[in-house]
Amino acid sequence: MSTGGRGFQFQEPLLFEISREGRQGFSLPSSTKPRREPPEALRRLNDPRLPELSEPDVVRHFTRLSQWNFSIDTNFYPLGSCTMKHNPRVNEEVARYTGFAHVHPYQPDETVQGCLALMHALERYLAEISGMDAVTLQPAAGAHGELTGILLIRAFQTATGNPRRKILIPDSAHGTNPATASMVGYEAVPVKTGREGRTLASVIAQEMNEDVAGLMITNPNTLGLYETEIRDICDIVHSKGGLVYGDGANMNALLSKARPGDAGIDVLHINLHKTFTTPHGGGGPGAGPVAVKKTLEPYLPVPRVVQKENGFAVEHNRPQSVGRVKSFFGNFGMLVRAYTYIREMGPEGLKRVTELAVLNANYVRARLKDSYHLPFETGQMHEVVFSDKFQKENGVTTIDVAKRLMDYGFAPPTIYFPLVVFGAIMIEPTETESKETLDRFCDAMIAIAEEAKKDPELLRKAPYQTKLRRLDEAKAARELKLRFDFTNKR
Amino acid sequence: MRYLPHTDQEIREMLKTIGVADVNGLFSSVPDSLVFKRPLDIPPALSEIHLRNHLRDLSRRNAHGEEWSLFLGGGCYSHYIPSSVSYLISRGEFLTAYTPYQPEVSQGTLQAIFEYQTMMAEILGLEVANASQYDGSTASAEAIRLAVAVKKRRKALVARSLHPEYRQVILTYLKNEGVSVEEIPFTPEGALDRPALKKALDRETACVVAGYPNFFGVVEDLSDVAEAAHAAGALLITSTPEPLALGIFRSPGEMGADIAVAEGQSFGNAMSFGGPGLGVFACRKEYVRSMPGRLVGETVDAEGQRGFVLTLATREQHIRREKATSNICTNVALCALAATITLALWGKQGFKELARMNFDRSQDLKERLAALPGLRIAFSGTTFNEFVVLPRQKPTDVVAKLVDDKILAGIPLWRWYPELAEGFLVCATEMNTDEQIDRFVAALRRLP
Numbered sequence: 001m002s003t004g005g006r007g008f009q010f011q012e013p014l015l016f017e018i019s020r021e022g023r024q025g026f027s028l029p030s031s032t033k034p035r036r037e038p039p040e041a042l043r044r045l046n047d048p049r050l051p052e053l054s055e056p057d058v059v060r061h062f063t064r065l066s067q068w069n070f071s072i073d074t075n076f077y078p079l080g081s082c083t084m085k086h087n088p089r090v091n092e093e094v095a096r097y098t099g100f101a102h103v104h105p106y107q108p109d110e111t112v113q114g115c116l117a118l119m120h121a122l123e124r125y126l127a128e129i130s131g132m133d134a135v136t137l138q139p140a141a142g143a144h145g146e147l148t149g150i151l152l153i154r155a156f157q158t159a160t161g162n163p164r165r166k167i168l169i170p171d172s173a174h175g176t177n178p179a180t181a182s183m184v185g186y187e188a189v190p191v192k193t194g195r196e197g198r199t200l201a202s203v204i205a206q207e208m209n210e211d212v213a214g215l216m217i218t219n220p221n222t223l224g225l226y227e228t229e230i231r232d233i234c235d236i237v238h239s240k241g242g243l244v245y246g247d248g249a250n251m252n253a254l255l256s257k258a259r260p261g262d263a264g265i266d267v268l269h270i271n272l273h274k275t276f277t278t279p280h281g282g283g284g285p286g287a288g289p290v291a292v293k294k295t296l297e298p299y300l301p302v303p304r305v306v307q308k309e310n311g312f313a314v315e316h317n318r319p320q321s322v323g324r325v326k327s328f329f330g331n332f333g334m335l336v337r338a339y340t341y342i343r344e345m346g347p348e349g350l351k352r353v354t355e356l357a358v359l360n361a362n363y364v365r366a367r368l369k370d371s372y373h374l375p376f377e378t379g380q381m382h383e384v385v386f387s388d389k390f391q392k393e394n395g396v397t398t399i400d401v402a403k404r405l406m407d408y409g410f411a412p413p414t415i416y417f418p419l420v421v422f423g424a425i426m427i428e429p430t431e432t433e434s435k436e437t438l439d440r441f442c443d444a445m446i447a448i449a450e451e452a453k454k455d456p457e458l459l460r461k462a463p464y465q466t467k468l469r470r471l472d473e474a475k476a477a478r479e480l481k482l483r484f485d486f487t488n489k490r
Numbered sequence: 491m492r493y494l495p496h497t498d499q500e501i502r503e504m505l506k507t508i509g510v511a512d513v514n515g516l517f518s519s520v521p522d523s524l525v526f527k528r529p530l531d532i533p534p535a536l537s538e539i540h541l542r543n544h545l546r547d548l549s550r551r552n553a554h555g556e557e558w559s560l561f562l563g564g565g566c567y568s569h570y571i572p573s574s575v576s577y578l579i580s581r582g583e584f585l586t587a588y589t590p591y592q593p594e595v596s597q598g599t600l601q602a603i604f605e606y607q608t609m610m611a612e613i614l615g616l617e618v619a620n621a622s623q624y625d626g627s628t629a630s631a632e633a634i635r636l637a638v639a640v641k642k643r644r645k646a647l648v649a650r651s652l653h654p655e656y657r658q659v660i661l662t663y664l665k666n667e668g669v670s671v672e673e674i675p676f677t678p679e680g681a682l683d684r685p686a687l688k689k690a691l692d693r694e695t696a697c698v699v700a701g702y703p704n705f706f707g708v709v710e711d712l713s714d715v716a717e718a719a720h721a722a723g724a725l726l727i728t729s730t731p732e733p734l735a736l737g738i739f740r741s742p743g744e745m746g747a748d749i750a751v752a753e754g755q756s757f758g759n760a761m762s763f764g765g766p767g768l769g770v771f772a773c774r775k776e777y778v779r780s781m782p783g784r785l786v787g788e789t790v791d792a793e794g795q796r797g798f799v800l801t802l803a804t805r806e807q808h809i810r811r812e813k814a815t816s817n818i819c820t821n822v823a824l825c826a827l828a829a830t831i832t833l834a835l836w837g838k839q840g841f842k843e844l845a846r847m848n849f850d851r852s853q854d855l856k857e858r859l860a861a862l863p864g865l866r867i868a869f870s871g872t873t874f875n876e877f878v879v880l881p882r883q884k885p886t887d888v889v890a891k892l893v894d895d896k897i898l899a900g901i902p903l904w905r906w907y908p909e910l911a912e913g914f915l916v917c918a919t920e921m922n923t924d925e926q927i928d929r930f931v932a933a934l935r936r937l938p
Contacts, residue, residue: 015605015834025835026572028843029920033854035846038738039872041711045744048612048736050838058834059574062602062827066583069598073582086493087586090538095762096576099549104562105764106901107553108889114551115763125532140624140766141820154666163666175808179817185666188812226519256530258520273820277493281579281824282599283589283621283784285766301662316905323662327565327627327655327753328764340545346535349491356496358516363504379519403594412592417808434495435504461792466594469792473593476789476801480778482618483608 012064016484019051025058049486068467069282070411076437078364080383080414080426081174081222083252083274088344091277091337100336105328109313115332116312119305122339123289129342129350130248130268131261132291136300138330142249143176145269145288146216148301150184151322152267152292153214153243155299159320160241164213167245168237170199171420172221174247186213193420197223197376201232208240218247219260222418222426223376224361224383226253234264243267248291251275252430253358253382256351267292276338287334301325356431357382360438364427367442371449375421382430388423396452396459398423403470404451404462408444492538555761559897559926563876563917564705565626565653565731566764567756569844570920575758575831579824589784589820593799594791599823600798603786606830613736613833613841614750615743616772621784622826623769623818626753627656630699630729631663632771632782632816633749634671637697637725639780639815644669645694647687647724651676651704653731654906660699674698680708680869680878682715691722697749702728702742706915707852707876708869709739716746725749732756733770735874737845742772749773758832759825768825778802782816844920848875851927852918858931859916865934868913876917878903878910883937885914895933 053061070077077084095101103112123135139145150167157163167181170191178188191207194200199217208215215237219227227233234244246265252275254260260268272278273286280286292300298320306315345353358381365374365384373389388398402412402425414426429438451458463469496504501513510516517525536544555568562568579585583598590596590603603621610619623629630653634646646664648657650673661671672690675683682700691698698719703709716726728742730752736742742750754768755761773781779802787801806814836844852875859879860867868878881888885902892899900914907913918927 012601014601014608015830016608019837024837024840025574026837026840026844028840028847029570031847031850031920032924033847033850036850036853038709038849042709042739042872044736044738044740046615046741047838047842048609048615048741050609050612050833050836050841052837052839053834055572055574055835058831059578061834062578062584062831063581065598065602066578066581067598068596068601069583069587070592070595071583072586077588079588082588084586084588087582088493090541092580092585094542094545094549096760097546097549098556099546099552099554101760101762102555102560102568103552103763104555104560104568104761104898105566106562106564107898108893111553111558111893111898112763114548117551118548128531131526140628140822141818143817143819144624144628147817151662151666175811176817176819178812179810179814182812182814183663183667183817185668228519228521231521231524257517257526258524259526262526263524271820279585279824280588280820281822282584282587282596282602282827283823284820285624285822285825286820302658323665324655324658325628325662326659326765327625327653327767331766332763333760333766336545340541342532343536343544344538344541345493347530347532349494349535350530350532352491352494355513355516356494356501359496359501359504359508359513362508362510362516366508379516381519402592406592406595411588411595432493432495435500463594467597468594468795468797471593471791471797471799472789473799473801476787476799477804479789480801481788482778482785482801483604483611 012061014484015051015061018057019053021052023052023054025053025055075409076433076441077411078413078427078429079411080428081249083428083430085277085430086432087277087279088341091340094340095333095336113311116305118339119335120307120312122335125342126270126289127291129255130270130291131259132268133294134297134300135289135291137289137335138301138326139288139290140326140331141284141286142269142271142288143180144325145290146176146180147183148290148325149245149267149269150180152296152299153245154184155322156243156296157213164211166212168207168212168215170217172223172418173216173218174222174249177216196378197225199227199233201229201236204233205236208236208242210240212242214243214245216245216247218250220250220253220381223385224381225378226381230263249274250382253354255354256347257354267296272334272338277341278334278337285331285334287331353431360429360431360433363438364429364442368445371446372425383426383428385421386425387421391452394452394456396456398425400459400462401425401448404448404459405444406463407465410441410444559930561900561916561918561930562898564901564915565753566761567732568761568919568921569756571758571760572835575828578831579828584827590800593797597797600786602827602830604788604798606826607786609830609833610770611772613733614772615741616750617775618778619772620781621786622821622823623771623783624821625767625769626729626731626751627659629751629769629771630656631660633727633751634660634664634697634699636749636777636780636782637727638669640777641696643694643696645696646671647674647690647695647698649674649682649700649704651680651706652699652701652729653705656729679871680706681710681871688718691718691724695722695724697725697727699727699729702730703732703735703874706869706878707873708871709735709874710871711745713745732874734845734848737841738849754829757829759828766822766825768822768829780815783818783821847920851922855918855927862935875919876915878913879916880913888937891937892933897930897933
């Protein structure tokens with residue numbers, strides 16, 4: 001395959017295809033140490049077929065690949081429930097300070113006072129923001145935080161005599177919730193959302209009994225709606241000895257406006273990579289700290305950072321702890337970024353974030369509600385869900401709208417989620433988008449709705465302006481090719 | 491408020507379009523009793539100048555590997571990261587992209603992951619590797635879950651010489667899934683105790699998990715362990731905290747491992763106080779449908795051009811719900827990208843040479859320490875870049891004393907291994923200069 005392509009529409013082969021025997025892009029320091037031979041029986045038989053490239057080869061390859069990626073730095077990324085907001089560069093700079101990047105997790109406590117002070121402060125800030133009492137920063141991602149949260153519920157229930165068997169999960173909750181409940185040995189019991197798109201206290205009252213360890217609720221839920229009955233729901237669960245797990249992925253809607261802890265939530269995970277501007281990196285790293293009420297604090301994962309008279313220390317001995325969910329101290333690099341963001345914004349800034357995030361979602365809702373079907377008529381928080389009901393009349397579905405949107409230069413919204421809305425189109429603009437951007441996006445969405453009426457075929461074959469046209473996902477699953485096939489290499 | 495673009499005029503126009511009088515009107519669905527009415531008790535906003543000063547002050551309260559001599563390993567390693575790695579992963583198109591759910595606009599991330607999968611499968615000597623897990627510890631736990639699922643057995647035998655924090659995570663992950671975890675002791679060589687293993691292996695055993703190299707840095711041929719496990723109908727899982735060792739030592743696949751996991755931090759990711767790491771996960775092709783986490787596959791687009799997509803999503807939590815192979819969602823794609831770039835720069839030769847250099851340096855250090863009076867090396871087995879040292883003094887005292895010389899000496903083992911309470915784990919990599927190594931040896935010699 002050639003690296004040429006047409007003009008600037010270049011092709012980029014795989015690393016293994018541009019590799020040339022004898023090239024190297026790395027300089028090894030010289031050493032005066034004698035050469036040693038590892039025992040024959042332990043020596044590797046076949047070298048891994050890593051590519052052989054110069055540094056310019058590598059830089060050009062990955063720079064080109066980067067240009068085939070859509071990102072929040074290049075344009076609007078209205079992916080619902082993912083909170084693709086601007087990622088401040090100062091976060092990146094400070095996380096790379098040598099005093100953070102080149103620190104080892106097993107250094108003596110007195111040599112890592114900066115790391116421990118930062119973690120201790122971040123725990124306090126997140127507790128205050130969420131209305132909870134204590135925080136662990138150890139979980140590496142949202143789903144990992146969920147796992148930790150359900151482990152905490154299980155530990156609490158076991159300590160009080162019976163782990164119980166079930167976890168209630170409203171159908172408007174995040175997709176990871178049922179898998180998480182099942183990993184902790186619970187049966188996930190789905191709960192139907194009411195007609196208004198909200199969980200009803202009356203339904204929870206019917207489902208709740210002494211066999212239920214807890215409820216996992218997302219608030220605002222994945223329809224972007226605040227669960228107005230949350231206080232009553234929590235009371236009902238508590239009255240039968242259950243605990244309430246809050247999925248905090250949507251904290252961007254609540255900062256300084258409402259706190260999950262005040263509504264009765266007992267345990268909550270917070271996605272730092274969403275609300276607190278650590279970049280998504282094409283799929284991570286994230287960080288999923290878990291905040292709890294006092295009753296659950298003894299069960300938090302070890303180790304804990306504690307403040308002592310002469311500074312901060314790492315405490316390992318906590319007999320009731322659920323154990324450890326990850327090696328070392330969690331994704332520390334992400335903690336630095338989130339801490340930096342909170343210090344940049346302050347209390348007033350965070351409040352403004354939520355106000356403008358909700359303003360933007362409602363603005364998009366108002367501008368698109370005549371072109372796309374709104375399954376729910378009630379007040380919107382930070383994201384809005386439409387369906388393809390109007391477009392279906394012309395044989396156009398959500399996926400076609402999503403693919404066509406790429407031709408207009410925008411990332412598609414989250415599609416076919418939440419599952420409670422058929423043909424869902426879920427848009428989360430976030431506070432860092434300006435009115436002009438939202439207008440350009442809404443104009444594009446409206447134009448696509450018009451195209452769907454006039455020329456449905458145009459949409460069904462979209463996109464046209466991307467590097468590749470619609471990809472054959474069925475073929476990929478049928479003829480699994482998960483690595484480069486060296487047998488075909490010249 | 492520099493991240494917020496709205497002017498007052500725009501806010502007014504937007505509120506008018508929506509049809510509410512003011513911003514508070516947007517929050518009418520929050521019951522008044524739940525509206526948070528006081529300011530958050532967090533420090534006031536800082537300007538960018540003050541923010542950077544504050545973070546720099548905090549970072550300066552840490553001793554770090556660019557000014558101190560660092561001899562710590564234990565699952566997190568100081569290796570040189572080529573400048574191009576940080577430069578390339580900082581490109582906004584990689585850094586600020588989402589999970590590549592829409593392949594037409596995510597080919598950069600997808601192709602890089604396909605390259606990563608190929609490299610990891612090659613290094614571990616297995617057929618398929620996935621698109622990353624959180625870290626070595628959770629990858630180890632997920633590997634056991636995979637073995638339990640495919641073998642339909644409920645016992646895991648885990649080497650006591652496996653990284654102690656990995657063992658802790660394994661216990662946390664598996665205790666509620668009805669899987670019993672039994673420990674296999676280590677020998678005076680630091681190797682897996684074969685007779686103890688054979689005694690414990692039975693028809694209920696789903697897998698044997700061994701560190702390779704193990705937590706003590708010991709590298710051992712596990713071919714016979716693989717045979718024993720297979721004879722009992724169980725799988726061999728290897729867990730590698732320092733995969734640079736695989737540049738010279740036999741790959742897990744070459745020894746008969748069925749699943750191999752690793753912590754990929756050594757490949758181009760900073761230590762960063764231990765996180766984020768990079769969970770590497772590879773296995774035989776027959777288990778691919780039970781594999782946890784993402785996979786990228788090759789396909790074609792509507793015009794027949796080669797392209798890449800996320801594939802086998804039906805195993806994943808958002809489709810399969812409670813029957814998913816794992817709940818993993820966001821993981822560490824950017825760290826996998828850093829590893830891919832680093833390995834592309836090292837290349838086939840560089841990988842081998844760097845591994846060799848780490849081996850040579852640490853062997854040299856080990857021999858020089860062994861020659862010091864009153865100091866012993868705990869295990870006789872071959873080690874990669876780290877090894878257990880038994881000094882005359884209490885390990886915590888040794889570490890505390892060397893702090894005065896700006897030397898971070900080693901990891902005391904008492905917390906995890908009462909039987910090695912007198913030991914500490916010492917590591918040397920290409921980052922330790924000859925002068926650092928000389929000073930370290932001299933400082934240990936000076937101790938009473």
